Amino acid sequence: xxxxxxxxxxxxxxxxxxxxxxxxxxxxxxxxxxxxxxxxxxxxxxxxxxxxxxxxxxxxxxxxxxxxxxxxxxxxxxxxxxxxxxxxxxxxxxxxxxxxxxxxxxxxxxxxxxxxxxxxxxxxxxxxxxxxxxxxxxxxxxxxxxxxxxxxxxxxxxxxxxxxxxxxxxxxxxxxxxxxxxxxxxxxxxxxxxxxxxxxxxxxxxxxxxxxxxxxxxxxxxxxxxxxxxxxxxxxxxxxxxxxxxxxxxxxxxxxxxxxxxxxxxxxxxxxxxxxxxxxxxxxxxxxxxxxxxxxxxxxxxxxxxxxxxxxxxxxxxxxxxxxxxxxxxxxxxxxxxxxxxxxxxxxxxxxxxxxxxxxxxxxxxxxxxxxxxxxxxxxxxxxxxxxxxxxxxxxxxxxxxxxxxxxxxxxxxxxxxxxxxxxxxxxxxxxxxxxxxxxxxxxxxxxxxxxxxxxxxxxxxxxxxxxxxxxxxxxxxxxxxxxxxxxxxxxxxxxxxxxxxxxxxxxxxxxxxxxxxxxxxxxxx
Amino acid sequence: xxxxxxxxxxxxxxxxxxxxxxxxxxxxxxxxxxxxxxxxxxxxxxxxxxxxxxxxxxxxxxxxxxxxxxxxxxxxxxxxxxxxxxxxxxxxxxxxxxxxxxxxxxxxxxxxxxxxxxxxx
Numbered sequence: 339x340x341x342x343x344x345x346x347x348x349x350x351x352x353x354x355x356x357x358x359x360x361x362x363x364x365x366x367x368x369x370x371x372x373x374x375x376x377x378x379x380x381x382x383x384x385x386x387x388x389x390x391x392x393x394x395x396x397x398x399x400x401x402x403x404x405x406x407x408x409x410x411x412x413x414x415x416x417x418x419x420x421x422x423x424x425x426x427x428x429x430x431x432x433x434x435x436x437x438x439x440x441x442x443x444x445x446x447x448x449x450x451x452x453x454x455x456x457x458x459x460x461x462x463x464x465x466x467x468x469x470x471x472x473x474x475x476x477x478x479x480x481x482x483x484x485x486x487x488x489x490x491x492x493x494x495x496x497x498x499x500x501x502x503x504x505x506x507x508x509x510x511x512x513x514x515x516x517x518x519x520x521x522x523x524x525x526x527x528x529x530x531x532x533x534x535x536x537x538x539x540x541x542x543x544x545x546x547x548x549x550x551x552x553x554x555x556x557x558x559x560x561x562x563x564x565x566x567x568x569x570x571x572x573x574x575x576x577x578x579x580x581x582x583x584x585x586x587x588x589x590x591x592x593x594x595x596x597x598x599x600x601x602x603x604x605x606x607x608x609x610x611x612x613x614x615x616x617x618x619x620x621x622x623x624x625x626x627x628x629x630x631x632x633x634x635x636x637x638x639x640x641x642x643x644x645x646x647x648x649x650x651x652x653x654x655x656x657x658x659x660x661x662x663x664x665x666x667x668x669x670x671x672x673x674x675x676x677x678x679x680x681x682x683x684x685x686x687x688x689x690x691x692x693x694x695x696x697x698x699x700x701x702x703x704x705x706x707x708x709x710x711x712x713x714x715x716x717x718x719x720x721x722x723x724x725x726x727x728x729x730x731x732x733x734x735x736x737x738x739x740x741x742x743x744x745x746x747x748x749x750x751x752x753x754x755x756x757x758x759x760x761x762x763x764x765x766x767x768x769x770x771x772x773x774x775x776x777x778x779x780x781x782x783x784x785x786x787x788x789x790x791x792x793x794x795x796x797x798x799x800x801x802x803x804x805x806x807x808x809x810x811x812x813x814x815x816x817x818x819x820x821x822x823x824x825x826x827x828x829x830x831x832x833x834x835x836x837x838x839x840x841x842x843x844x845x846x847x848x849x850x851x852x853x854x855x856x857x858x859x860x861x862x863x864x
Numbered sequence: 865x866x867x868x869x870x871x872x873x874x875x876x877x878x879x880x881x882x883x884x885x886x887x888x889x890x891x892x893x894x895x896x897x898x899x900x901x902x903x904x905x906x907x908x909x910x911x912x913x914x915x916x917x918x919x920x921x922x923x924x925x926x927x928x929x930x931x932x933x934x935x936x937x938x939x940x941x942x943x944x945x946x947x948x949x950x951x952x953x954x955x956x957x958x959x960x961x962x963x964x965x966x967x968x969x970x971x972x973x974x975x976x977x978x979x980x981x982x983x984x985x
Contacts (some may be wrong), residue, residue, distance in 0.1 A: 839897060842898070843897045843946065
């Protein structure tokens with residue numbers, strides 16, 4: 339027989355050498371990467387442009403002569419730069435991302451396809467109204483869905499994030515008080531477990547902030563609220579479900595007490611994903627609520643895309659809504675840009691144009707692909723998944739509020755780590771080595787060493803089990819005294835434990851290129 | 865030196881009170897990364913916000929334990945917020961207040977009472 343004996347071996351060598359450092363410091367597929375300003379130079383460019391025929395400038399003596407310091411990379415260098423950076427980060431497309439209260443959930447690709455349709459993606463915000471009827475119709479229908487799901491009569495679509503939505507809601511509340519001659523009201527009440535943006539927003543609008551105490555079972559203390567509700571209170575800001583992952587059972591009474599002193603009820607709608615399709619905030623006495631489109635309606639989040647935080651408003655606040663909004667008539671859709679007439683006394687505008695169109699398209703695509711029954715199931719599955727995690731992990735970790743079910747996120751404290759010398763931070767860092775993004779740590783502040791886990795509805799039971807198995811294994815390791823596993827973590831991430839204190843005390847917010855190169859001479863015209 | 869349940873300390877010299885946060889508070893906060901101290905001339909009532917202290921864990925208000933007018937905020941804390949951790953009851957003071965009513969000072973806890981209070985936490 340003829341034998342071919344020149345091929346490459348297909349079996350591993352019998353003696354596999356142990357891992358060693360590479361000669362260049364590179365780590366295989368994990369490429370080291372410099373800042374983009376440290377790469378390339380002026381002699382490279384991603385595109386070839388014809389020399390400008392007329393490059394005369396009106397700037398006279400103001401023309402820049404020194405190099406501007408922009409990076410100069412070829413197209414493949416630019417591509418590789420960003421792909422390499424992306425490989426150093428955790429991402430929702432890589433693994434479960436259980437960051438509590440942030441809701442990192444899958445961004446359906448159907449949404450992306452819809453957002454890239456040229457009729458939406460290529461719009462200019464100042465295009466003539468007659469040429470953007472489809473976009474206005476989408477905004478109008480999105481508004482209709484948001485109003486229907488919340489049982490609220492008006493919505494301002496333009497705020498560009500949750501906190502911006504809070505600002506919009508409080509500005510509407512302030513305008514409403516001023517219109518009633520109640521502009522002297524100075525105080526906004528916020529529970530101790532609130533998102534930090536709530537008191538920050540109130541302070542930004544010029545209000546003083548007072549805290550509402552919390553009960554043993556993690557909810558608003560009604561007696562304390564009642565004692566603090568005076569005619570000096572402009573509004574209360576309550577998150578429901580709250581940041582402990584618990585539904586505020588007394589929410590209707592909270593609304594009634596608030597209205598009884600002439601104050602407004604702002605609901606932080608960050609956690610609307612836990613109740614969408616099942617509870618309508620308008621039925622609870624809410625006057626204003628922002629809806630983070632990324633949390634409830636799956637638009638990208640965390641560097642993945644710009645935010646959008648529409649605000650729904652009650653009958654009492656609707657006249658004060660900011661411009662613009664869409665109206666439809668016999669001759670199609672129009673944008674109302676002026677907010678002051680007999681019916682409307684809007685406080686102005688939140689943004690220059692209409693808001694984040696790309697996010698409107700994605701959120702609307704999500705609504706249509708789920709339908710009203712599907713959205714209801716979103717809330718049910720989010721709550722079911724969180725309770726599954728709470729039930730599985732309660733055997734080894736200590737739930738902060740063990741009695742009864744949680745809503746969309748499961749909250750643990752660090753009681754179970756006592757005596758192990760492992761802290762919440764150490765535990766979270768060790769999760770990175772196991773391939774998961776850590777949960778939210780040390781928030782809410784009312785729970786010691788808090789670990790807030792939000793799996794979202796988009797994870798399967800298999801993935802939830804993989805996650806729980808990893809955490810249970812880590813918990814056993816911590817209790818068995820395997821402290822180094824935690825104190826030195828992460829061992830396997832591109833960078834090890836960072837000095838967060840130094841970063842906060844002496845932040846380096848700018849990087850200045852060494853401007854040793856000069857701008858290239860204009861190419862000679864041929 | 866006198867103390868509050870919010871973990872501020874006060875030391876009185878003549879009618880000028882020096883105010884800071886206790887070693888217990890500094891330890892609980894963790895590494896302090898930023899401190900906002902009040903400007904001279906600001907008038908505060910006992911219980912008003914006097915300063916803001918931010919650690920790697922959280923931002924907290926420091927309340928005026930006593931009423932008065934700010935003589936000066938500690939200028940050293942801007943560049944060296946870690947002083948609050950290193951010397952909480954000495955170089956890490958936040959503000960000096962010219963006070964009007966010495967009775968407010970006398971009404972605060974002494975060290976024994978404060979340490980007994982810490983034992984209950």
